[in-house]
Amino acid sequence: MASGFVNIRRDVDDKFYRYRMPILLTKIEGKGNGIKTVLPNMSDVARALSRPPSYTTKFFGCELGAQTSVDEKNERYIVNGAHDANRLRELLDGFIDKFVLCKSCKNPETELIILKVGRTEDIIRDCKACGERTPIDMRHKLTTFILKNPPIKARKGKKATNGDAAAGVGGGGGDVTPENGNGEEGGDPGAESDDELTKKIKAEAAELNQDAAIEKEDWAVDTSPEAVKARQKALESSMAAAVLGGDDDGDDDDENSPYTQFGNWIMDVPETEDQKALNIAIYKKAEELGIEKKHKAVLILVTIFTEDVVAEIPKFAPLLKKMVTSEKHQKALLGGIERLVGLAYPDLLPQVPKILMALYQDDILDEEVVTEWGTHVSKKYTDKDTSKRVRKASAPFLKWLEEADDDDSDEDDD
Template sequence: MALNVNREVSDDFYRYKMPRLIAKVEGKGNGIKTVIVNMPEVAKALGRPPIYPTKFFGAELGAQIQFDQKNERFIVNGAHDCDKLQTILDAFIRKYVLCSKCENPETDLIVRTRGKQGGELLAKCKACGCLAPVPDNGRTAQFILKNPPDETGLALAAGASSGKGGRGAAGTRRRRGGANGGTTADRSPEGGNSGEESNHHPDDGDADDLNGAGVGGDDFDSDGEWEGGDDENDREQQRAAADELPASIQRLIVTDEMLELTPQDRADRFHKFLTERLSSGQLSPGELVLEAERLDIRDKAVLVVVEVLLDSPATLVSDIAKTYRPVFLAFVGGDKNRRAQKYLMGAVETLIARFRDSLLDAKRIPNLLNAFYSADLLSEETLIEWAAKGPSKRYSGDRKLSRSIHELSQPFINWLQTADEESSSEDDEEDEENNKEAGHLKEKINGNGSTKSSRQVRPSNGGRVEEEQPDSDVDIDNI
């Protein structure tokens, strides 16, 4: 949906339009971030390099930013909704896009240098000819002064100078997200941090310094990683260094690239890992669980396990009960992991859908469910809860097929419920029987058959009667 660039104008025929921002939240915990999916398109409609509004988002939200113009990824750390970002974008437009006189978004940004005194940021309107200073001197304005736009206004000028005499005869430094769209890093001694915030200099006085962006000195970026971590050469060096580590350590490494993976990408990686282990005959349940945890799909991994390991309808029961039971147990953990068992039930529906010609039968489906149940992979509670929930096309892809699966599995579910009720009745009868036996024993003890006194009387020594104390000492010589 297209919006008016100046959203204060409600005219539907307003000719300056821009796309609505699309934001997607990725990751979780400390790694959560918001990817602005269509930032290049929005920036093009505004006539500005996409890094400018991204930088403005970071300044307004007090958040670190990341950008890779080559791959058109613009990221703001933290979780932020589209409406909030759209409102902040309106503020950016008022300050850096609209003409201060005619309010048309027809301006070009001009950086006028003043030698050692720094520079001045001006906006020249192509509609009315107004040339006026930009009414802002914040972090974004300082960034634009050091990273002016090129002639098109849609990218940063090549060799943009920060005003500090860096490397090279012209006193320029390599910058992230330059006019060539790459992700080169500032490596000059004066360059300061060259991480996600793109050449943030320690003397800039930005809020980044207050947020601890420069922790670690000049060789670290804003997240405490070695500078240039997003540069392709540095990525290759990191991969090469990781490859030299033992395999047991490599499995524990969670890279930045992995944090950016979608759930489907994670499942695909686990599928590849499991397939390779199966082909090589090195199917270790513990190793598979570690890889699933590293990819953050611990419970959902069972969907992939079923897809890869159960590939033959003829041997399903033996594969479940014997061949691959240790692998399944490592993920579903008997009755302990109900969440993984629910995903396993979904995997069973997917399995039946895949081999529907062989498995969609009144005998095969109950036998299949019984195989999982007998192997302690699915509990009674999980199976009964699945049956009560009813058909769904989430896993089978077809609600009608899911309904058929539920109908054919109903005899087995009924047997489970009946067995559970009979077991409860037997337990009640056993408890009642035990209570009766305990009552009879108590009556016997307190009745005629009991000994009323601990003192025993017996004849001895010529008919004389002696009283024997049960606790009296025994003379061994008289035995």
Template sequence: MATVNIRRDVTDPFYRYKMEKIQSKIEGKGNGIKSVIVNLPSIANSLSRPPIYVVKYFGFELGAQTNTGDHDRWIINGAHEATKLQDLLDGFITKFVLCKECQNPETDLSISKDQNIIRNCKACGQRTKVDPRLKLSGYILKNPQQKDKDKKDKKEKKDRKKSKANGDENKEHSNSEEDSNKNGNGNGHVQPTSNLDVYAAEAGSDDEFTRTITDAANEISADGSGEGKHSFAIDTSEKAVRERQKHELTAAVERLTMGGDDEEGDDDSPYDQFAVWFDVQEGKPTDVDDIEIYKKLQELGLERKHKTPQVLAQCLFNEDITKQITPRAGMLKKLISSDRHEKAFLGGIERLIGKEYPTLLASVPTILHQIYEKEIVSEEAILKWGEKPSKRYVDTATSKKVKKAAEPFLTWLKEADEDESEDEDDE
């Protein structure tokens, strides 16, 4: 898809800040004619602004009503060509995105105590006011950019959680030598006792959170009943690897077209085509380049579909998922742009573990922790997903097993939120 510089007055082809060109289509006729902005979410994401701000700005400037529908169709009443909307977008960028000091688009919006809209520039650090006389300014004051504020709050919250966990760790440090002698080799190093321990050790993680979910995960057996403390060994012999690859290939189309969305599949659906393309790539799933994947999704018209994150969860990952999430985080964050995308991605993870790799049950807390840390899926979406079993992506019994395995992480999230609330009340 064609891209342009966010600042179109900058002609440098290597200018780092780019966005897609506006794509619009005119529908209806007579009094019912309307313009649909096809790729507005992608453009808004490049500008770090909610799509609703952009479409509202267009409405104010054109004197036309807007309709957001189900957030897939961003509609402006009347016939408006893409070139005209692109010119209007330049005005939005100048007034609500670019730093007034350095003209850099890398800004966030916040609302000050005196009800001024502030552009916070990440490049030069300046805080500049948005003109309060603009019509969109009134809308923003009534509808602040909650998602970005939540991201900042979540980051600060996570930092405080880590600090608190490290503080608890220091309190227990006096007992660590005795614990090491019991569980380790006598020199203070604890030997990993499960897959969760191994992955945590490889990631260099030794905080209280990892130890907490490790202890709980060790109680989870292969059937998710919570009985037993057996870790799961993965057969890495050449024969076993070949068998797994054969299994993945034959199950690909079936797994990509089952469950989890209202988009119908058929024998030659775009998802089937993507599955065939992906499975014939040479090497392991991790060898398929993110850019090539994104290009293929664009070619098939799948990059904005809500079911796509579910499909990717089942394509990109296998029994080594705990090592595969981080390298894919950038692409996944670009593709997962709504609550429905988040739900579908978690559903794909649930199906991957519950149906294809049940030996990963003990690693569910670690997997969710990585998804949360990389901000691929929001805390709210994870907690909502874990509320109760669902038959949307797998059968109810399997869903129950996966979500039971997730309980240590879900509990940690809830308790951390309660601690945050108490700390705020104390302040």
């Protein structure tokens, strides 16, 4: 059926590249409203990528905003509407980049694993080539589908066994001690200190390490569909709780709530060079939805950030200043940061001090609010363990704040 093979990385122009896949074929069927694009060799392509064909097909649906139909038994994979083969091949490149290639070495020999952190889950690419584990951007809509349909069956016919997966579990999760975090902003995270705050954070850190070890063991043991499903449910409710917060001021949990709309709109916002226009557009959207003054809008706003958050904060600072107008807003912002670094990008944990520093230096966060936040674990925005993890990572910054306050001297430029 396949009329030819291409490199899995089509940007690699190497005839001897090891990783090849059949070129994706398409066939238009039907007419009028019933017109659809059939993907006759989707299962062959997906097999070459070691991913279930439902993932690639659903990915097309997410990207094109089209309905899809997946019939694994009869190997029928369909995207509604008429779609150009080249367009779909380009989208497939996007899928490969986001859900297959190791982010570190760009090798396609990866396995998707679902890693439980606290009550929530992240999807990680586990690279067989370099051993790195790199997180999937959890804001992509396909991640919801993957969590609901975990990649267990995909292991069939692959070298990986449950034993392999379990053996690899120890390395993930992004455990970070303040000592190996980024302490360069000042203070000396390695130094012994008797102050109460440090003691408290160290005690929590020790406890956290224990909890994390236990959780990883759980995950290694239980990858049954039932267990995965149960964790998915937990994730959904914890995310819903995160968005709604404790002091809810209305019925926001439906799909049409202004917060959901704001979040979806931000997720689809195109990249632009014109940062000022982008800031204005975001504010106007919030205004249009009537939530520009709400602290929960700040929580949603944080989803605009990516793994480059440290560099992005100054760009969005004018917008943040406009929307973060009270202590409550600052707490929502910190809650959003907890979710960003605790759940979406666990690799960012070592950068928490830099993130807080950037927000502090741009006068978006007040010293009192950050200190109060940093010393009180809360379940309001994430699960307790994630909350602890993030606060633990913030220790060097909190220490710097306190010391800067004590001697009233500049320690941020040493």
